[in-house]
Amino acid sequence: MQKVTEEIARWIDQARQGDESAYRELYRLFRSPVVRVLESFSSLDRDEVEDVVQETFTRAFKALPRLKANGAFESWLLSIARNRALSHLERRSTGDRARQELTWSEPESSDMLPEAFHAEVDGSVVRELIAALPEGPEKETVTLFYVEGELTAREIAERMGVGKSAVTMRLERFRARVKRELLVRLARARWE
Numbered sequence: 001m002q003k004v005t006e007e008i009a010r011w012i013d014q015a016r017q018g019d020e021s022a023y024r025e026l027y028r029l030f031r032s033p034v035v036r037v038l039e040s041f042s043s044l045d046r047d048e049v050e051d052v053v054q055e056t057f058t059r060a061f062k063a064l065p066r067l068k069a070n071g072a073f074e075s076w077l078l079s080i081a082r083n084r085a086l087s088h089l090e091r092r093s094t095g096d097r098a099r100q101e102l103t104w105s106e107p108e109s110s111d112m113l114p115e116a117f118h119a120e121v122d123g124s125v126v127r128e129l130i131a132a133l134p135e136g137p138e139k140e141t142v143t144l145f146y147v148e149g150e151l152t153a154r155e156i157a158e159r160m161g162v163g164k165s166a167v168t169m170r171l172e173r174f175r176a177r178v179k180r181e182l183l184v185r186l187a188r189a190r191w192e
Contacts, residue, residue: 004070004071004073004074008026008029008070008073009070009071011025011026011029012026012064012067012070012073013070015061015064016064016065016067023057023061026057026061027057030073030074030077031053031057033074033077033078034053034056034057034077034078034081035049035053037078037081037082037085038052038053038056038081038085041085041089043089044085044088044089047154047164048088048165050163050164051088051163051164051165051166052081052084052085052088052163052165053081054163055084055088055163056077056080056081056084059080059084060076060077060080063080088165091165091169125178125181125182125185126146126178127147129174129177129178129181130142130143130146130147130174133174137160137162137166137170138170138173138174140160141156141160141167141170141171141174142170142171142174144156144159145167145171146174153167153168153171154167
Protein backbone atom coordinates (compact mmCIF):
# COMPACT_ATOMS: atom_id res chain seq x y z
CA MET A 1 0.00 0.00 0.00
CA GLN A 2 1.16 3.47 -0.83
CA LYS A 3 1.53 5.92 1.97
CA VAL A 4 -0.79 8.85 1.36
CA THR A 5 1.64 11.70 0.96
CA GLU A 6 0.70 15.34 1.12
CA GLU A 7 0.75 15.40 -2.67
CA ILE A 8 -1.65 12.43 -2.93
CA ALA A 9 -3.89 13.98 -0.28
CA ARG A 10 -3.96 17.16 -2.38
CA TRP A 11 -4.95 15.13 -5.48
CA ILE A 12 -7.73 13.46 -3.48
CA ASP A 13 -9.02 16.83 -2.23
CA GLN A 14 -8.93 18.27 -5.76
CA ALA A 15 -10.71 15.19 -7.14
CA ARG A 16 -13.43 15.70 -4.52
CA GLN A 17 -13.98 19.10 -6.13
CA GLY A 18 -14.32 17.50 -9.59
CA ASP A 19 -10.84 18.38 -10.92
CA GLU A 20 -10.28 16.24 -14.06
CA SER A 21 -6.47 16.41 -13.78
CA ALA A 22 -6.75 15.08 -10.22
CA TYR A 23 -8.85 12.16 -11.48
CA ARG A 24 -6.22 11.36 -14.08
CA GLU A 25 -3.40 11.56 -11.55
CA LEU A 26 -5.17 9.31 -9.03
CA TYR A 27 -5.95 6.86 -11.83
CA ARG A 28 -2.29 6.86 -12.87
CA LEU A 29 -1.07 6.37 -9.30
CA PHE A 30 -3.54 3.69 -8.20
CA ARG A 31 -4.39 1.77 -11.40
CA SER A 32 -1.66 -0.85 -10.84
CA PRO A 33 -2.80 -1.85 -7.33
CA VAL A 34 -6.39 -2.09 -8.58
CA VAL A 35 -5.31 -4.31 -11.49
CA ARG A 36 -3.33 -6.56 -9.10
CA VAL A 37 -6.41 -7.05 -6.93
CA LEU A 38 -8.58 -7.83 -9.94
CA GLU A 39 -6.03 -10.25 -11.42
CA SER A 40 -6.33 -12.25 -8.20
CA PHE A 41 -9.80 -13.21 -9.49
CA SER A 42 -8.53 -15.86 -11.90
CA SER A 43 -11.91 -16.22 -13.61
CA LEU A 44 -11.77 -12.63 -14.94
CA ASP A 45 -10.22 -12.38 -18.39
CA ARG A 46 -8.11 -9.40 -19.50
CA ASP A 47 -11.08 -7.53 -21.03
CA GLU A 48 -13.16 -8.09 -17.92
CA VAL A 49 -10.33 -6.81 -15.71
CA GLU A 50 -10.19 -3.63 -17.82
CA ASP A 51 -13.98 -3.21 -17.60
CA VAL A 52 -13.92 -3.65 -13.82
CA VAL A 53 -10.99 -1.20 -13.50
CA GLN A 54 -13.12 1.41 -15.27
CA GLU A 55 -16.17 0.60 -13.14
CA THR A 56 -14.04 0.82 -9.98
CA PHE A 57 -12.64 4.27 -10.70
CA THR A 58 -15.97 5.59 -11.95
CA ARG A 59 -17.70 4.43 -8.78
CA ALA A 60 -14.88 5.66 -6.55
CA PHE A 61 -14.77 9.13 -8.10
CA LYS A 62 -18.55 9.50 -7.76
CA ALA A 63 -18.40 8.41 -4.10
CA LEU A 64 -15.21 10.32 -3.24
CA PRO A 65 -17.04 13.11 -1.35
CA ARG A 66 -18.18 10.46 1.15
CA LEU A 67 -14.60 9.29 1.91
CA LYS A 68 -13.90 10.55 5.41
CA ALA A 69 -10.10 10.18 5.62
CA ASN A 70 -7.65 10.64 2.77
CA GLY A 71 -5.36 8.10 4.43
CA ALA A 72 -7.97 5.39 3.80
CA PHE A 73 -8.15 6.12 0.06
CA GLU A 74 -6.19 3.13 -1.24
CA SER A 75 -7.81 0.49 0.98
CA TRP A 76 -11.22 2.03 0.20
CA LEU A 77 -10.47 1.97 -3.55
CA LEU A 78 -9.26 -1.66 -3.43
CA SER A 79 -12.40 -2.61 -1.50
CA ILE A 80 -14.49 -1.07 -4.28
CA ALA A 81 -12.44 -3.05 -6.84
CA ARG A 82 -13.07 -6.33 -4.99
CA ASN A 83 -16.79 -5.60 -4.71
CA ARG A 84 -17.00 -4.66 -8.40
CA ALA A 85 -15.22 -7.91 -9.36
CA LEU A 86 -17.59 -9.97 -7.21
CA SER A 87 -20.61 -8.19 -8.69
CA HIS A 88 -19.27 -8.74 -12.20
CA LEU A 89 -18.77 -12.47 -11.56
CA GLU A 90 -22.21 -12.75 -9.98
CA ARG A 91 -23.83 -11.06 -13.00
CA ARG A 92 -21.95 -13.42 -15.30
CA SER A 93 -23.03 -16.43 -13.24
CA THR A 94 -26.65 -15.23 -13.28
CA GLY A 95 -26.47 -14.79 -17.05
CA ASP A 96 -25.03 -18.31 -17.45
CA ARG A 97 -27.82 -19.78 -15.31
CA ALA A 98 -30.46 -17.87 -17.27
CA ARG A 99 -29.03 -19.14 -20.56
CA GLN A 100 -29.08 -22.71 -19.25
CA GLU A 101 -32.67 -22.34 -18.08
CA LEU A 102 -33.69 -20.94 -21.43
CA THR A 103 -31.92 -23.65 -23.40
CA TRP A 104 -34.48 -25.33 -25.53
CA SER A 105 -34.01 -28.08 -28.07
CA GLU A 106 -35.83 -28.33 -31.35
CA PRO A 107 -38.55 -30.98 -31.55
CA GLU A 108 -37.53 -33.99 -33.58
CA SER A 109 -40.51 -33.81 -35.92
CA SER A 110 -39.74 -32.84 -39.48
CA ASP A 111 -40.78 -29.43 -40.64
CA MET A 112 -42.38 -28.86 -44.02
CA LEU A 113 -41.32 -25.20 -44.16
CA PRO A 114 -37.92 -24.29 -45.59
CA GLU A 115 -35.19 -23.09 -43.23
CA ALA A 116 -35.06 -19.67 -44.97
CA PHE A 117 -38.70 -19.11 -43.99
CA HIS A 118 -37.87 -19.67 -40.31
CA ALA A 119 -34.91 -17.30 -40.55
CA GLU A 120 -37.17 -14.60 -42.02
CA VAL A 121 -39.80 -15.12 -39.31
CA ASP A 122 -37.10 -14.99 -36.60
CA GLY A 123 -35.67 -11.83 -38.20
CA SER A 124 -39.05 -10.15 -38.23
CA VAL A 125 -39.53 -11.00 -34.53
CA VAL A 126 -36.12 -9.44 -33.78
CA ARG A 127 -37.03 -6.29 -35.73
CA GLU A 128 -40.40 -6.06 -33.92
CA LEU A 129 -38.77 -6.43 -30.51
CA ILE A 130 -36.12 -3.82 -31.31
CA ALA A 131 -38.81 -1.39 -32.46
CA ALA A 132 -40.76 -2.01 -29.24
CA LEU A 133 -37.82 -1.20 -26.97
CA PRO A 134 -37.98 2.19 -25.23
CA GLU A 135 -35.45 4.73 -26.45
CA GLY A 136 -32.24 4.42 -24.48
CA PRO A 137 -28.94 2.59 -24.19
CA GLU A 138 -30.35 -0.93 -24.63
CA LYS A 139 -32.16 -0.03 -27.85
CA GLU A 140 -29.10 1.81 -29.17
CA THR A 141 -26.89 -1.20 -28.35
CA VAL A 142 -29.08 -3.81 -30.05
CA THR A 143 -29.67 -1.54 -33.04
CA LEU A 144 -25.94 -1.06 -33.54
CA PHE A 145 -25.28 -4.78 -33.13
CA TYR A 146 -28.23 -6.40 -34.93
CA VAL A 147 -29.57 -3.81 -37.36
CA GLU A 148 -26.41 -2.04 -38.45
CA GLY A 149 -24.33 -5.15 -37.74
CA GLU A 150 -20.93 -3.66 -38.51
CA LEU A 151 -19.52 -3.15 -35.00
CA THR A 152 -18.24 -5.64 -32.45
CA ALA A 153 -19.37 -5.47 -28.82
CA ARG A 154 -16.04 -3.83 -27.91
CA GLU A 155 -16.46 -1.18 -30.66
CA ILE A 156 -20.02 -0.47 -29.50
CA ALA A 157 -18.74 -0.11 -25.91
CA GLU A 158 -16.10 2.38 -27.03
CA ARG A 159 -18.61 4.36 -29.09
CA MET A 160 -21.09 4.50 -26.20
CA GLY A 161 -18.44 5.16 -23.55
CA VAL A 162 -19.26 2.09 -21.44
CA GLY A 163 -17.50 -1.14 -20.58
CA LYS A 164 -17.72 -4.13 -22.89
CA SER A 165 -19.48 -6.07 -20.13
CA ALA A 166 -22.34 -3.53 -20.16
CA VAL A 167 -22.81 -4.07 -23.91
CA THR A 168 -22.58 -7.84 -23.51
CA MET A 169 -25.22 -7.85 -20.75
CA ARG A 170 -27.57 -5.69 -22.84
CA LEU A 171 -27.18 -8.07 -25.80
CA GLU A 172 -27.70 -11.12 -23.57
CA ARG A 173 -30.89 -9.62 -22.09
CA PHE A 174 -32.17 -8.88 -25.59
CA ARG A 175 -31.34 -12.40 -26.86
CA ALA A 176 -33.21 -13.87 -23.88
CA ARG A 177 -36.20 -11.63 -24.72
CA VAL A 178 -36.13 -12.81 -28.37
CA LYS A 179 -35.90 -16.44 -27.29
CA ARG A 180 -38.85 -16.08 -24.90
CA GLU A 181 -40.94 -14.40 -27.60
CA LEU A 182 -40.11 -17.13 -30.14
CA LEU A 183 -41.05 -19.81 -27.59
CA VAL A 184 -44.34 -18.06 -26.84
CA ARG A 185 -45.14 -17.80 -30.54
CA LEU A 186 -44.21 -21.43 -31.14
CA ALA A 187 -46.44 -22.54 -28.26
CA ARG A 188 -49.32 -20.45 -29.61
CA ALA A 189 -48.86 -21.90 -33.09
CA ARG A 190 -48.98 -25.44 -31.71
CA TRP A 191 -52.27 -24.79 -29.91
CA GLU A 192 -53.96 -23.09 -32.85
